[in-house]
Amino acid sequence: MSERTGPVVVGVDGSEEATKAAVWAAAVAEKFHAPLHIVHAIADTGRLLTDAAAAMLASLIAEQRKSADATLKSVEEAVRTRFGKLTVTAERSDQSASKVLTDLSGKARLVVLGSKEVSPSAALLLGSTTVAVTAHSSCPVVTWRGEITAPTDQPVVLGVEPERTGAAAFRTAFEFADRFGVPVHAVNAWPGRRTLGGIEIPALVDWGAVEAAQWQYVMGAVEPWSEKYPSVEVRYFVETAGAGAALLSHAPDAQLVVVGSRGRGLLAGALLGSTSLNMLQHGPVPVLVCHNANP
Incomplete structure (x- = not known):
């Protein structure tokens, strides 16, 4: 990790786990004297089997786009409250989260993702953001879970x-x-x-x-x-x-x-x-x- 000088990148989706992961990522960034880059992108969904599923996905994506700015603002505030001197940037993307985070991993010091649990079935699908980013990232990836935020x-x-x-x-x-x-x-x-x-x-x-x-x-x-x-x-x-x-x-x-x-x-x-x-x-x-x- 020492050979990389880029930011600590954290993906957020509006969940409590993602916000806690961002706070943990900020603590790591501070320790490594690195900036923090917060990313909101469209959740990965895997294969769509029916038209009904596709319609539900379209509705979900539309809702995510509406809430993206509010999510980024909320996470930024949570981070800045605890790490006022940390350099923090934010990015919103309409591309899939796995693609965006994997692309950013090329210059990142570390990529962090909040996660409840990765099921065995999700582990077999490229639709699992956690598994896909972890597998294809060019830098180390942290799957955050638990209560440790510092x-x-x-x-x-x-x-x-x-x-x-x-x-x-x-x-x-x-x-x-x-x-x-x-x-x-x-x-x-x-x-x-x-x-x-x-x-x-x-x-x-x-x-x-x-x-x-x-x-x-x-x-x-x-x-x-x-x-x-x-x-x-x-x-x-x-x-x-x-x-x-x-x-x-x-x-x-x-x-x-x-x-x-x-x-x-x-x-x-x-x-x-x-x-x-x-x-x-x-x-x-x-x-x-x-x-x-x-x-």
Whole structure:
């Protein structure tokens, strides 16, 4: 994230979640000495199956256009009340939210979206703004959820997975922790005693050596970033669970969960992978997704 100098971009839609996400985004922007850019665009809807659905959509879009200015004004006021010195700009667009936010991600430092929950069915549709932007963004994306609207003393949790956790995820997690003055909790998950063909085979595997290798991996992967950010305390965790379950067990005590993803592409749900989608669906706190391709 440090290589980007653009604004923190937040998408709003008039919901309470979006307003809280904007306040959180403003707090992040202030910590990173960056401007905040608030965006209101037309909600993504996925595929329309009937003429009646199309008519309802047209009515919804018309209503959104009417309320857009009031929404932007309300969010700006909520932000300026708490962050009077922050540079804040606003933009209204009649294009789809996923397109607008994805386009803006090319120059943004961070994109933030408020979200209640991303259902499994929504995760399969490009009509889900959260999933589409997260999958295709050129910068890290935060799906905001919960009640945290300002930095706390809680840690930043970082999921450490081979291949998925690239330099962007490490850098971003440590930058947030450094700016917020909190520790990083580096969490690695490994399967533990799995079965082969339905038969448990503990006698054929040196599980102690496997666990030791996991500890060696996670500590080795994090060490270069600890050296770059010596003021950030790091705690290490190796969990015998799936990656999603392991991160969810740590999330309630965190203020932010950072996960990596392999890249960007056309199939949003498949591209993000099970860990990222699981956190987007169920994470109780803000979740930040970094693609390996993010600078």
